Each structure stands twice: as C-alpha cells, then as structure tokens.
Amino acid sequence: MTRYLLKGGTVATSVQGSNEARVFRADVLIEGDTIARIEENIVPAAGVEVIDCKDKWITPGFVDTHRHVFMTILRGTQCDWLLTEYIVKMSWANCLARSIQGTMTPEEVAIGTLAGLLEALHNGVTTILDHYHAAHTPEHAEAALKATIDSGARVVWAPARQSPPTRLLPFPEWSNDAQSIEWQRAKIKEWGSADGGKLRPDGRVTLGLAYDIWNWESAMAQHQEFLAYARANNVKTITAHVVKGPQILRWRDAGLLGPDVVFSHCNALTDCPALDDERWKALKDSGAAIGSTPEDELGMAHGNPVALDALQRGVKCGLGVDCLSINSGDILTQMRFALQWARGHDHERIHLNKETLPFKNKYSSADAFRLGTLGGAEALNLAHLIGTVEAGKRADLLIFDANSVNLGGVEDPIQGVVFHASSEDIETVFVDGEIVKKDRKLVRDWAPVVKELKQRGEDIRKRWPAEVLEERWKQWYDTNGAPRF
Template sequence: MGTAYLLKDGTVATWTDNGAKTYKADVLIEGSTITEIAENISPRPGVETIDCKNKWISPGFIDTHRHVWMTVLRGNQDDWLLTEYLVKNSWTIQPAVTPDDVRIGQLAGCLEALHQGVTTILDHFHASNSPEHAEAVLDATIQSGARVVWAPARQSPPTELFPELRFDNEVDTLKWQVEKLKEWGARDGGKLSKDGRVVLGLSYDVVGSGGDNTIHQEINKLARSIPVQVITAHVVKGPRIFDYRDAGLLGPDIVFSHCNELWDHPEPDDEMWAVMKNNGCAIASTPVDELGMAHGLPVAFEAVKRGVKCGLGADCLSINSGDMFGQMRTALQFTRGMSHENIHKAKQTPPLHNEYNSRDAFRLGTLGGAEALNLADQIGTIEVGKKADLLIFNALSTNLAGIRDPFNGIVFHASDADIITVFVDGEILKRDGKLTKFEWAMVAQELVERADILRERFSDTVLEERWQKHYAKSGGPTSWTK
C-alpha cells in the first residue's frame, strides 16, 4: 500500500456538499488516498503520526492557468502591458529560449508552486519550440512530484518580427507537434507519469487566426480521442469563444483562460455567457496580472454568479508570484470594490453584508479549480476516497495566531511561510517548511545562471527598442488580445 500517515488532532477546512465546513478530526492517508476521517483514530503500526494540534488541514490549491517555465524569466516583466509582453516576450525571448532554459524554469516553477501549496497545475506550455524543449519540460514536470495537467501548445514560434510578423516554420512545426501529441497520448491514454500525477492536455490558441476550421477540428478530435484531460486557450478581448463555437469545438473539456471579454456582456441572458454554460466550458481567472497588464476586468465571481465553472491561476511567473493567496484576495476584493462603487454611483442603500466572503474565494482556489479541470471526483476537497493532496498550516504562526476561522486566515492573512507540510498523492513534498525531493539551493543556482544569461542576451535596452519600433510601426496597438 505504500507510506501511510495519520494527521492527528487537526482542524479540517474544506468545502462539502453542504458548503464550507470546519471541524476537528483525524485524517488517515494510506498510499495516495484519504481512507478515513474521524475523531480519535487510533495510531497503528506502520503509520506515521503527524501532530496537527493547532494546525489547519486544507485541500491543496489548484491553479487552472500557469506558464510554469517562465519562472526563469521572473522579475523581468512585472510592469509590462499585454501588447508589450507579446513583442518583448512572445515574439522575441520565447522563440530563442533553449531546452535548458525551459527545463530549469519548469523544475523551479513546479517546486515554487509546491512550496506555496499549489498541488495541481494546468500548465499552458507555450514555449514548445522543438521536441527537445517539450521533452525537457515534461521530464522536469514529472521529476517535481506535482500534479500537473501538462498542455503543450499547438503553435509555432515566430521566425521574424520585422518588417512583418512571420511564422515560416509552421508546416514543419505542425507536423512534429501532432506526431508528439500522438506519441504522448499513446502512454496509457495520456498518463505521462507512472503514478498518474502528470496527464496530457492541449493548449490550442490558433482558432480564429484565419484559414479553414478543418485542421482545428481534426487536431481537437485527435486530442479528445486520447483523451486529453482538457483543451485550453487564451480569451482576453474579442470573439474567440464564438470562434470555437462556430468551429464546433466547445465542450466540457474546454478551459478558457481570462475571458475578460465576458465582463462586457452583463445582461443575464447574454449569448456568450450562455454558450459557456450550456457547453460546460470553464474559466481560468488570473486577476492579479489581468488588472495590471490591461487584459480587462476579472470575471471570476461573475462566473460564480452565473453557474459557469471557474478556477484561479497565476498565469505568467515572469510577471507575478505563483501563490494563490494573492489571486484569491484580488478576485474577492476586486469584486467587492466594483459592487461598492456601483452602489455609490447609483446612490443605492448599502447592503447589510458583502455578497461574497473568504469561503467563496477559498472555493475558487480549491474545488472551483478541480471542477474546471474535471477532476472534482479526485481532488479539491477533503473526503474519503479522494487523493491525498493536502496542506497543513501552522495556526500559531506570526500571520495566523489568534484567527479562529481557517477560511478567513488562509484567504486574508496566510502566506507560503505558514504552510508547513504539503502532500501530493499521499507523498510529502514539503515537510517542516522545506521541500523534500530537491535541494532548493542547487536548483536556485542553476536558475540564477540561466536567468542571468537570458538577461544579458535580451537586455532591457534591446527589448525596449524592439517594442518602440513595433509600436511606432503599428501606429499604436489597438488590441489587447493575446
């Protein structure tokens, strides 16, 4: 059965069929699974007992949209607009990164996520420049121990930006990416690691870019025959949701990241929202960078209100932290702020209470993400029979001591420093505040070396020159879309 653990005398904080719930209980983990939740479970031979007195036990956080490899670029792009990001990163740096660059970025990014309590990631891997890039990243993902829906992108890196944006390698790139999709899909139906933690997805952003929909339909049909766990694509502003509908590609396995366009469709019976709900599609909302990069306004709680599946994500690790605390807080406080402002402007009577609270934000970061990835039968809550993807918080920490409600504590006050233990699939990947599978200092050393090489190769001066040249050539971009 493998390793077993008894989490003794903790406070469980989770969503249930009856809503958010906290209660005192012991949690028994056997192998990869939660096998018992009860008070006063007796210690038994072969089971390690972990004292959880004055500790909170919660599900691991679930990130529904993250570009993990971009950890190797973090701290470089925090102030960029979305169009600026396209020119400086997507069309300049990204086509030039090496397999070694993306490998260390991926490993460090997965370990960062685990340290911060993110146990499951939908990884939109959009630097799939060659088979070597893809395999290096896949290998690092499996080694990390994280639970990942790994979704390599069906797209080509640009070959030129000036005098015009060109993708001259599209034919060859399409060929090898489809061949690799078939190869990965042949591994036990897309289970890319032996333990099933890493499974195959597909990132597919090329619908609506012109041409016949036939090739899109063929590739998505291939992906679904595997079947991949989800198919994901960026939607910022514009009609891409309708593009997917018109191509006949929508379904409950579709996760659209951002979806800021939907903010401009407030009517209760709006067609675009109805298309999302009726097809069972999900939204991955990343409010921190959406607000800063001019994507538009975050729609996470609009989705909650309308019954559309929704989770949260960190998006580009080059731009903001990979923790989910900031995403939960920002989504909640943005929604409250907009509601308050609308009430003030309309000179309405203020409500007795805020419409949404910390429990709702916590749900977005856990069960909401599981629902978006169609994994709610396995993860997202603490229940017997589900995977042991769990966090243990120190409720006596400098951030949390004195807080009675774990949901308030986790959403509004906690940081990664308060997470002392992280389980994924019943394996401890963070114990006593430290990662267990890798010596972080060694990973950090290589990360710094690769990051410095990229900074030297693509200095701020070089990138700014390219951006200003493009800006001047285009007369000022008129679209924010990815």
Template sequence: MTVYLLKGGIVATWTKENQARAFKADVLVEGTTITQVAADIAAPPGAEVIDCTNKWITPGFVDTHRHTWMTIMRANQCDWLLSEYFVKQSWSTQTAVTAAQVRIGEFAGCLEALHSGVTTLLDHFHAANTPEIAEACLAAAKESGARVVWCPARQSPATQVLPHLAFAQEADSARWQLAKLREWGAHGNKLTPDGRVTLGLAYDIGDVGDEKAHQEFIAVARAIPVAAITAHVVKGPRILTYRDRGLLGPDVVLSHCTELDDHQAPDDEMWAALKQSGTAISSTPEDEMGMAHGNPIAFEAVERGVKCSLGVDATSINSGDMFTQMRMALQFYRARQHHKVHVEKLTPPAHNKFVSADAFRLATLGGAEALGLAGLIGTVEVGKLADLLVFDAMSANLAGAADPFRGVVFHASNADIEAVLVDGEFVKRDGRLTKVEWAPVAAELKLRADELRAQFPEDKLEKLWSDYGKLNGDTVDKWVE
C-alpha cells in the first residue's frame, strides 16, 4: 500500500457541514483513502513526504456532462449553432467514425481532463454506433486512470440526412445496445475491479422508437443498477415528459435544463419536479451560451435547492477545463442580476449574492452530489477517496492570490496544477501526466483527427447544412427540443 503525506499546504474545501474552509494542514493518504487531515502529522513508516509549502490542496473537479470522445474533433465545431451541429455532426460525421478514432479521442480526452484537474467525469458517450466502437471507447476510459461514470447512449446513427432524416438501423441498434447493457451490468455497475470506472446510461427520449422500448431500457438500467442515468434537456417541456415517463429520480442527471430559464416562479412545476425527485442538473455555461441552447441556470438551481453541478459538454467545441465553466456560470448569473437591478431600477446590492467559493462548490462537491458520490469524493475529508489536486500557489497566475477559492476560480489554469491524484494514485505529477507518455498519444490523435477532417471537409459540411435548410426549413428545431 502506498502512503503519501502532503505536508504543509493550504487545504481548500467545502465540508460535510456545507461550509467553505481554507486552512493550513497536512493530508495523509493511505492507499486509496484520506486518513488524516490535521496540523503536523507525523509521517508513518514508509510514507513518501511531499512538501506542499506554498501549495493549495483541493478536491478534484467533478464534470457531470462531457462527450469525451469528441476530442478527436477538437476545434472543428467551435463556431456552430446547436441546429448546425445536429446536421453537420450528429447525423453525418458521427455516423462514420471508426473504433480507432473513437478510442484515441476518448483516451486523449480523459487524459486532458486529468491534466486539467478533472478527476471524475460523467461521460455521455453518444457515438455507440456498433458494439466494436462502444468497447473501444470503454477500453480507453479504463486505461486512462480517470474516474469515469461511463454512459453509453441509447440511440442509433442516422442512415440518411437528405432529403429527409431517417434512422433505418433503430431496431437493430436497440437490440444490441440492450444486450450490451445487460452484459456490462451483469455483475453490478463496476466496470473495473476498483470501481474507478462505472456503468451508466445516456438516454434521450426522442421521436425514434416506441414507448415499450423506452421503458424496457430504463427498467434494465435501474435493475443493475447503473451508477447514473443522464439525458439532454434544452427546450421543452421535456422535464415534464421525463417526469411523466418515470425517468426522474436521484439517479438522474439532466444536462443543460435551459428550458427552466423561462420558468422563474419559485413554485414552477418543472422546478418542483426536479427538487421533489432529487434529480440533478449539469449546467454547461460555455456551451449553452455559445450554441443557442438558452441561458445557463446553475445558480438559479442553487437558489431553489435543486442539485446542480457543472460540465464541459463537447470537447470538440469547448475548453476541457472546469475553470472556464466556474467563471462563466458565476459571471453570467451576476450579469443577469445586475441587469435586473438596472432595468427594474432596484436598490443595488451591497455585495454579489454568490461568490467564488459557491462556484468552486459546483465544480467539486456539487458534482459529487449530482452523481450520488458525495460520501466518497468532492471534499478533502477523512474517509474520502484521495481524489486530490495540488496547485502551485507561487505560479505566475497565483503568487499574488491569498484566497484559494478566488484564486482557483478566477486566476488558475491547468498549468498551475502541479499534481493530480485519483484513488490515491498520482496521474499527474510535477506538471506531467504519469500514466502514459503524451507525445505518442498526441501523434495518434492528430493522425485520426486529420482523417476525419479529410473525410468531412468544411465545405462539404457547409453544403450539407445549406441543402438541409433549403429542404427542411426550421424543422431541425424540433430536435433541439
């Protein structure tokens, strides 16, 4: 059993008493677990003592909505609208990806997450076109060293885009995906012996398939039981649709939920359904504001006592770190409140209602709560799994910062993360990934990404988008709802 003593650092964490605390302490990690958090801990025999003077020790970040495999398409899609994304990506490029492309996208994406301090991620894997592709994605997640709630999606690839959208493989896809779900979950939701990778289910109820099939998948998933069920919610009233089909519950994470922006009443039926059922929200503010999903509602959820967390979403479009998401969520809420004060001529507040520590909570303990893992991760406390970050507080970004919460949320980047531990194992140390040499991964990622770009050049995708619009008008909007 490996034993590490993180000595002399500043611990910044939320606590089981729901308080934000920053204090000087040593952290003892024995095996996978934090066993002591106190001042001047004596090093046990055989322990490696790690000098954390001028370092901040925090819990790892928890990302509750990430399409990790899409790292293979990085920077291809940053300027697209959501409707454009459906035509150019979901119904075209995504249907043609290979197992090799998905594998390296997933592997590189998980490593990127670890490099940026994301120790746990809910991976909404929505390119399970074949069993081979699904298994390649899962193998990459296992190999990466990240803590992954792996959620293969119940959906089939589009078989035709023009002149009209078609899903001719739906029956076959439903058949093999249900069989694989049963196979993966035959012995519970652990997909690795240590439980670092667990099985979930991504399930977007749409206009494809029938009600019997919908109910069967949910029943099988909950009988396992899967670690989490996740689904997209943008426009609606999809939250009520999910409620009426029995999908809501404490095992469910709904991404975006931007339809709630139009439902501001505290006792609104949709907000009430989420709170009463214990369903969690994953807000992805960078993606939501850029792609016309609607407005982020993270802090509105906090105000109403609805479980909420943060996510990156598609790594082909957005930054892969949680720093961006924390900043955008907090500043968007503040901007909206300031605008309301101005427009309604209200008395200006003396202070901002939500502060940096609140955003930090969304990215750590909030994510753990959303995934039902708050008893295991999300804070730096005795008995928790050792999913930890060590920040260099003397870096160019942080040397002038005294408060770790403000420093992490507003000034830090992944360059400031000196070390990352998952399950007490170093997956990044001295600023470098430890599980694998990055250069060969980068070379393969570039090779496979170039393959896809050659197969789907921008002019080809733009013509598809233009032709689809001419034939179908704005009917693509129904797929956003």
C-alpha cells in the first residue's frame, strides 16, 4: 500500500451540507486510495513518502458532469459551430450521407477517449461523466471502454442508447433501431453483471447510460421498460440532454426521474417564471441533477447557463466541458464562465429595471468552486467518496503551486483557483491515491498518445474536408434559408 504525507500545505475545500468553503493549514496523510488523516504536525511513519507542500494549496479534484470525451480527436475543428450545425455535420449519420461521427472507426474513438481523459487529468479533472454517443457498434463501445479503463481517471462511463438515423431529410428516421436495442441490451447486462457495474476492479470506472431518444412520445412504455432494465443491471447513472424541450416533465410524468438522473444543460430553466417552477420542483423533489456547461452553452446557442440558479434553488448541479472538439478541457474555465455569466445577468436585470445597485455580488467564488468540486460529486451521487478534502474519502486531490507566476501573491486559495489558476499551476494530481500527474507533467508518456491522436485526426479531416461539411450543411435549408428540420 502506497502512503503519502502532504506536509505543511493549505487545504481549500467546500463543506458538505452548506455553500461555504474552508481554508486551513494542515498535513494530509494518504494511505492507499484513502485520505487517512488531516491534522497539523503529523509525524511521518516509516515507509511514508513526504511531499513538501509549503506554499502549496491542496484541493479536491475537479468533477465534470457532462463531457463527450472521444471528441478530443477533433479538437479545435468545430469551435465556431452552432448546435444545429454540430448535429448535422458531426452527429447524425446514415448509410447514404454519413456524418463525421458515423464514419469514425473503433480505433479513432479509442485514441480520442484516451487522449481526452489524459487531458482531463492534466487539468486536474479527476472524475468525468462521459456521455459516449459514438457507440454505434459493440466494437466501438468496447474500444472506448478499454481506453477509459486504461486512462486511470475516475469515470462514469455512459454509452448512449441510440442508433444512427436511416434517413436524414426531410426529417431523420431510425428504422434499424431494433437491432441496436438488441446488442445494447446484451452489453448492458454483460457490463452490469461484472462486479455490480464496476468496469475496473478498483471501482474507478462504473457503468452509466446516456439516453437521448428523438421519438419520445411514441414509445413511452418502451422507454420505461428499457430504463428499468438498465437500473436492474447496475446502471448507477442515467444522463440525457435537455436544452429547450419539455423532457423534464416527460420524465417526471413517466415515473422515470430519480436521484440517478443527470440532465445536461437545462437552459430552458434560466430565469423561469412561476408558471414553469414545476420543472425546478420536479428536479429537486426527485433528487435529479443538472450538468451545466456554460462555455459551450453560450457559444453554441443552447441558451443561458443555469448553474448558479440551481445552487440557489437547492437542485444538485455540477459543471461540465461538453464537446472536446469545441471547448476548453478544464473546469477552471467553466467555473469562471458560470460565475461571471450569473453575475453579469443579475447586474443586467438590475440596470434594466433601474433598481438600486447591490451592496455585494449575489454569487461568490466559493459558489463556483463548489460547483466544480462538491457540486459535481453530489450530482453523480459520489459525495460520500469525493468532492471535498475529508478523512475517510478517496484521495482524489490536487496540489497547486501558490508561488507560480499566476498564483504568486494570491491570499485566498478559493478565489485564486476560480479566477487565476491554470493547469500549469497544478503540480500533482492524485486519483484514488495514485499519482497521475507529477512535477506538472503526466506520469503516463504523452508522446505516443499525441502521435496517434494527430495521425488519426488527420485521417478524419481528409475524409471530411471543411468544404464538404459546409455543402452538406446547406442541404438542410430551403431556398428561403429556413431550416428543413
């Protein structure tokens, strides 16, 4: 059993059961995968590796509640796309007019997954809910799962219950969905029966399910049966996209909401009036959670982020990155976007209504820090294991260099992390007590990973040059410029 003593550092953590944060000096003893003690002046026993944490901050690892990890393979190619453009060019596919995603090989999704999870670890993101929506075949699913297990990250791996459309225009149809359901049911049973849904022996990778179905109204009994089947086979987390539609109430009315459900985005809830409060109530009463991705939502026309609204209303909420081909891979950026958007939106309302200027900001750095750590852990029902620096919890920890160029002179670690820190300031990352980043570098050799990532990414770009994608996108509009879907 490995043992580490983080000596003389400053601990910064949210507090379970409140929206407060704590900052205090202490030593942190790690034994195996667990935080064993947090006290001042711990005397190291024989066999304990001491890590000098003077002028260092010790925080929980960040938690991502909505990320499409495999899309790292196309990083930086889709940053200017709107959501509708992304759906047509990237996601929807059929045998006649396939999208980027529909032509990706198992090897391509595997290297995208591995690289994306290593990027997350480099950025201090130790836990990820991976909404894996490229599981078109059993081979694609197994390739991504193998890469996930190999990465060393803590992952709720949620392959999607979906199939590629068999017709794109005038509106997509899914005529071959029955075949997809058959193999996906078999795989869920296989994965779920392995040690209660633990897909890695140490429990770092667990089984989830992504459930986005377009023909929701026409087959409610089928949805109810499939989700019951998944839950009976040790699927611990069910996630689905909710942007502007009525899905929250559909799930509630069908008896499908529960504490194991994480809805990404939920932008329809921004400043929702009293008439729509039943949606917030449905989330809170059921214990369902939101995975808010503010950088992505603001840039792709989803609508306005709801993360701080959720925190104020007592609804479980964490942050996420969403598409790695479009957005930053760190939670630091998401904390800043969420906080400053909420502040700016609040200030805009005050100015427009000619109200008296506030004495203080409504939302604080501690709120954003909580969303990126404990809030995410609560959303994934993992707060008993991760999300705070507490004795008895798993050792998913970060060590920041408070003397770095970015952080030197910062007094408050909470404000420092939320507003000033970057991945270069994270010296050490622990997952389950294992060091996965040391001296600001990944422990795993990155060179062969990035070599394959670049080569396979180039293969995809050759198959799908920008001008071909643009021409395909134009087919979705009529002569008056109106969308056909």
